[in-house]
Amino acid sequence: MDVTIQGLATALPDHELPQDLVRQAAQRVLGPKFENFERLIPSFEQAGIGRRWSVAPLEWFERPHGWADRNHVYLEGTRKMFRDAATAALERAGWRADEVDVVITVSSTGIATPTLEAQLADCMGFRSDVMRVPVFGLGCAGGISGLAIAARLAQAQPGAKVLLVVVEACTPSFRSDRLQKADIIATVLFGDGAAAACLSTDSVRRGAEPRLSMKAEHQHMWPDTLGIMGWEVNDDGLGVIFDRSIPGFAAEHFAPAVDGALAAAGLERADIDRFVCHPGGAKVVQAIETALDLPPDSLDAERAVLHDCGNMSAPTALFVLERVLAAGQTGRMLTCALGPGFTASFAVLERAE
Numbered sequence: 149m150d151v152t153i154q155g156l157a158t159a160l161p162d163h164e165l166p167q168d169l170v171r172q173a174a175q176r177v178l179g180p181k182f183e184n185f186e187r188l189i190p191s192f193e194q195a196g197i198g199r200r201w202s203v204a205p206l207e208w209f210e211r212p213h214g215w216a217d218r219n220h221v222y223l224e225g226t227r228k229m230f231r232d233a234a235t236a237a238l239e240r241a242g243w244r245a246d247e248v249d250v251v252i253t254v255s256s257t258g259i260a261t262p263t264l265e266a267q268l269a270d271c272m273g274f275r276s277d278v279m280r281v282p283v284f285g286l287g288c289a290g291g292i293s294g295l296a297i298a299a300r301l302a303q304a305q306p307g308a309k310v311l312l313v314v315v316e317a318c319t320p321s322f323r324s325d326r327l328q329k330a331d332i333i334a335t336v337l338f339g340d341g342a343a344a345a346c347l348s349t350d351s352v353r354r355g356a357e358p359r360l361s362m363k364a365e366h367q368h369m370w371p372d373t374l375g376i377m378g379w380e381v382n383d384d385g386l387g388v389i390f391d392r393s394i395p396g397f398a399a400e401h402f403a404p405a406v407d408g409a410l411a412a413a414g415l416e417r418a419d420i421d422r423f424v425c426h427p428g429g430a431k432v433v434q435a436i437e438t439a440l441d442l443p444p445d446s447l448d449a450e451r452a453v454l455h456d457c458g459n460m461s462a463p464t465a466l467f468v469l470e471r472v473l474a475a476g477q478t479g480r481m482l483t484c485a486l487g488p489g490f491t492a493s494f495a496v497l498e499r500a501e
Contacts, residue, residue, distance in 0.1 A: 289487025
């Protein structure tokens, strides 16, 4: 029994941060502290990012903050993005919030207990018996892994309505105290955003969204790679782990993982009409095109999302999927993302003509 995505929507926070203003702020804050900062300034131009969106205004980042401040900003921003993305996805699916049977919340950039879907249950209108499934720690792979979790829960309860919300506020984790290159690269790349999807095996669709079926999902985790991506937990907040080897690792190891995911679904690369990838950065997008022998600039929607929104971690791949679908893409698609673990997450989707 096929699981279909019956509504897909995205949301951004209120504060637009053009890349040139981010660079100028980084020069003021980090330049005097980081002796090699000037060498990294070209990264702001080479990252393929024109702007990103943040839960905090630019001036917030010019003052020091501890855990409490950072998490407060995370909670305020993610609650709003959760509500905006979930409401839009429900509208596109033609669902009411009180019809939702399962809510999955994916987020790795802050701490919420009670979790976000509980905090928003009353204003959203969820039932008191809705199943809550909060998921933490998947990082950039969280959007695609979230689709896989949602699909399995929908298959386990045929006819159930499953709402997936993927929301990240990366920017409050900006650090000016550690003075590590990873912190500057994170300043170059990361923004905030949310995506939501409605999934069910119910074939009666009320919304106007074209039929998009989940055909298969797969994960691949490489051994001895825990240090490539993740968080360090420090007294002042979360500290990003973002190894410089990621583009090279993707160029070397991504294609075999793709082939393994497709083989598990009884498919080959030639069966895929469009690869839909998480754009971790300009170099990562290029590495994926090279690894998969795709024509140059094939991943145009990935570059467009990166330019307009930056790397938002988990929801970014769903932003790309939304753009690909809006452009009229049909046929079989493989969505994919790399995240902590070090893990590749995949989902095979099919959209009818």
